[in-house]
Amino acid sequence: MKLELSLVVTAAICAAAKPLSKAGPSRNKLLLISFDGFRWDYDQDVDTPNLDQLVLDGVKAKYITPPMLTMTSPSHFTTITGRWVEDHEVVHNMMFNTTTNLKVPHKQTLTRSEWWDNGVLPLWITAQNQGLKTASFFYPGGGANYSGQAVNRVRVEAFDHQDDNETEWRQNIDTVMSWFSEDNFDFVTLYYGEPDNVGHAKGPDHPDRKTIIQQIDRTIGYLREAIELHQLSDSLNVIITSDHGMTTVKKRPLVDEIILNKYLNLLKLVSFEILDYGGFGILTPRPGKQQQVFDALSKAPNLTVYKKDQIPQSFHLGRSERLPPIVVVADLGFNLNSRFIVYVNKGDHGFHNGEMDMKTIFRAFGPDFRRNFLSKPFDSIHIYPLMCKLLGIKPAPHNGSLAMTEDMLLPRGGSHRPPASLAALLLTLLTFAVL
Numbered sequence: 001m002k003l004e005l006s007l008v009v010t011a012a013i014c015a016a017a018k019p020l021s022k023a024g025p026s027r028n029k030l031l032l033i034s035f036d037g038f039r040w041d042y043d044q045d046v047d048t049p050n051l052d053q054l055v056l057d058g059v060k061a062k063y064i065t066p067p068m069l070t071m072t073s074p075s076h077f078t079t080i081t082g083r084w085v086e087d088h089e090v091v092h093n094m095m096f097n098t099t100t101n102l103k104v105p106h107k108q109t110l111t112r113s114e115w116w117d118n119g120v121l122p123l124w125i126t127a128q129n130q131g132l133k134t135a136s137f138f139y140p141g142g143g144a145n146y147s148g149q150a151v152n153r154v155r156v157e158a159f160d161h162q163d164d165n166e167t168e169w170r171q172n173i174d175t176v177m178s179w180f181s182e183d184n185f186d187f188v189t190l191y192y193g194e195p196d197n198v199g200h201a202k203g204p205d206h207p208d209r210k211t212i213i214q215q216i217d218r219t220i221g222y223l224r225e226a227i228e229l230h231q232l233s234d235s236l237n238v239i240i241t242s243d244h245g246m247t248t249v250k251k252r253p254l255v256d257e258i259i260l261n262k263y264l265n266l267l268k269l270v271s272f273e274i275l276d277y278g279g280f281g282i283l284t285p286r287p288g289k290q291q292q293v294f295d296a297l298s299k300a301p302n303l304t305v306y307k308k309d310q311i312p313q314s315f316h317l318g319r320s321e322r323l324p325p326i327v328v329v330a331d332l333g334f335n336l337n338s339r340f341i342v343y344v345n346k347g348d349h350g351f352h353n354g355e356m357d358m359k360t361i362f363r364a365f366g367p368d369f370r371r372n373f374l375s376k377p378f379d380s381i382h383i384y385p386l387m388c389k390l391l392g393i394k395p396a397p398h399n400g401s402l403a404m405t406e407d408m409l410l411p412r413g414g415s416h417r418p419p420a421s422l423a424a425l426l427l428t429l430l431t432f433a434v435l
């Protein structure tokens, strides 16, 4: 009897250690969602029942740190490549050329491969090359080709896309769920342009920002219902994150706004500039004028000017070939104006990523994540190796570290529910105990 029992127990344990089904998928699917400009603490002064529930059902980091520079395209591309901005070279929201003076607005860069494709492969392509099916729904960089390869399925935001339509938000979730459940996609990235727009237009402290956070919260509730409806609860991991935070723009009479032309004659000394774009500016001095430009800008208050080759290593910007020779970072809340104050934003970003107002969110849930787990804050660059681990693929070269995030994962083979064979083992033991 004792021998019999131990044999049954051994057999049951062996069965428990094996995958549940040989024919079934060995990896879970992954959905990466980004809500642009979701500051780390935006949910703390609003009623957000669905985000609160996510804390119990999954993983939350108190905050995460985006790369320098804290701007939409550069930061999103760091998340999807695991590379610093100086390596992936998407160094601004606007595509530019310092020689021809070309400047292309953000939305129009979304399908311009020459801006995105600089020899660094985003996760979509790396995953596809290892046999996975991937898609991008509005995610920055998803609409470009990389070494001639396109993402399997792509939706790109129209130039005049309205960012705050809740009905469309839900339709997009329905679409993505059907991509997973009917078309068997493995990895999808989904992007929303809020709360960034409201943050810019009204400022982070405006009641409308709270309203849009509640809309996001309802959308997360809708997402969780959709996951159930499509029977993806046991096979879909979800990461919810963002690209940067938001801070209130300081204006007169509170402060003297920065107008750079007061400190140097831009026309005379500079051949290329992008300055009226939040807290981050770039300039190409005319030949022989670099020191003069640097000295003049050094005298301007409430900003720090860097020569590219002297940018702090921690910014991970200095090795960029694309970045012009002079980089200017304004103090938190000060916008850089070139000649006039034409910038009407009440909130902005692009400031130093060490500022708490630039920190952003990280949430995750699904079959591979722990529940009710509070992660230490980490740099967004570490999301990339985590995604590779979840998808079971070999990462391309990257600057992240799985060690920063892997404690949020369940131990290998772990699961929220006991596997069928373990349940069988317990039943067997119970039966023997009764006998």
Ligand SMILES: [Zn+2]
Residues within 6 Å of the ligand: 037, 072, 196, 200, 349
């Ligand atoms: Zn923005």
